[in-house]
Amino acid sequence: MRTSIKGLLCLSIALSAGMSLAQTRLRAWNIHPDGYPVTEAMKSFAAEVAKTTQGKYQIGIFSNATLGDQPKAVQMLKAGEIDIAEFSSGPLSDAVPGIKVLNLPFLFTDSAHMFRHLDGKLGQRFAASLKAAGFVVLGWYDGGARSFYCASRTVTNVRELAGANIRVQQSEIYTEMVKLLNARPVALPYKDVLDGLQQGKIDCAENNMPSYESTGHYKVAKNVFVTNHVISPEALVVSTQLWSKLGQEEQAAFSAAGARSALLMRELWNKRVALALEVTAGQGVQFVKVKDTSSMIRRMSPLYDRYMKDPTTRQELLSIIPQ
Ligand code: BDP
Numbered sequence: 001m002r003t004s005i006k007g008l009l010c011l012s013i014a015l016s017a018g019m020s021l022a023q024t025r026l027r028a029w030n031i032h033p034d035g036y037p038v039t040e041a042m043k044s045f046a047a048e049v050a051k052t053t054q055g056k057y058q059i060g061i062f063s064n065a066t067l068g069d070q071p072k073a074v075q076m077l078k079a080g081e082i083d084i085a086e087f088s089s090g091p092l093s094d095a096v097p098g099i100k101v102l103n104l105p106f107l108f109t110d111s112a113h114m115f116r117h118l119d120g121k122l123g124q125r126f127a128a129s130l131k132a133a134g135f136v137v138l139g140w141y142d143g144g145a146r147s148f149y150c151a152s153r154t155v156t157n158v159r160e161l162a163g164a165n166i167r168v169q170q171s172e173i174y175t176e177m178v179k180l181l182n183a184r185p186v187a188l189p190y191k192d193v194l195d196g197l198q199q200g201k202i203d204c205a206e207n208n209m210p211s212y213e214s215t216g217h218y219k220v221a222k223n224v225f226v227t228n229h230v231i232s233p234e235a236l237v238v239s240t241q242l243w244s245k246l247g248q249e250e251q252a253a254f255s256a257a258g259a260r261s262a263l264l265m266r267e268l269w270n271k272r273v274a275l276a277l278e279v280t281a282g283q284g285v286q287f288v289k290v291k292d293t294s295s296m297i298r299r300m301s302p303l304y305d306r307y308m309k310d311p312t313t314r315q316e317l318l319s320i321i322p323q
Pocket of ligand 1: 031070087088143169189190206207208234
């Protein structure tokens with residue numbers, strides 16, 4: 001009798017050990033809500049990984065930045081405290097200076113131009129810099145085209161942004177860009193922007209149209225100054241800690257799922273841009289398109305100069321900007 005109880009206990013210990021070996025739960029950080037292209041693409045990534053690893057990897061997606069704001073999550077992923085995340089290239093480039101050029105204003109003419117580079121040799125170089133810093137890129141997502149929008153002023157000319165308090169991502173290059181427009185950068189976490197606009201703490205913010213719509217910023221800031229000043233990617237990344245624990249076949253499964261999720265994201269993105277424009281225009285948002293970007297580009301010249309002089313970014317810039 002005693003032996004059989006011991007046997008049963010051993011069996012149950014072995015089973016639970018077996019279970020935990022058979023299933024690994026991973027945490028994925030995401031800033032966006034359900035239904036947003038990033039979230040939906042991450043879900044499809046998680047489902048494909050679970051399927052191709054026969055259920056071994058179960059990825060839980062923690063949306064709406066519930067695990068912390070983006071700069072914090074970038075550090076958490078680097079430290080291996082979270083396993084997977086989808087980051088915008090702004091906060092990511094503060095941790096990985098080699099990818100800084102990706103946020104330079106007016107670098108890419110549109111997403112197609114950007115992905116021609118990212119899906120080629122340049123994307124591999126950026127991925128290598130990211131990997132060396134703790135971030136393994138599994139897919140380049142579309143960060144869209146960012147424009148300014150204001151609650152308290154209509155902007156028809158770049159000069160009219162002067163003196164405005166403009167919310168920026170907590171990222172160096174955005175802060176500098178706004179200063180070069182003679183405006184005041186106010187670094188705020190994404191989730192606090194709506195409040196900031198409502199309370200009058202900020203006059204304007206800048207983002208792509210799907211974010212402008214999904215956050216409800218358009219309900220307060222109804223004047224969009226269409227500049228498309230930054231066209232940049234986002235990245236689905238896993239920590240190098242997780243990556244090094246994966247076997248070769250598993251790495252291949254994660255990579256394939258990441259690449260497929262990126263294609264899905266880009267498709268969903270284009271639809272969502274159109275929807276966001278339709279929804280916001282239907283709610284009385286006024287769009288004023290910048291007439292000539294050259295004066296804005298001229299103001300950015302200290303940024304371009306700096307990146308051309310910096311050996312970590314010069315080569316990348318030269319590859320993107322045709323000589
Ligand atoms: C959105 C990006 C998100 C950024 C956010 C922001 O997808 O990663 O955190 O902008 O402006 O477009 O903070």
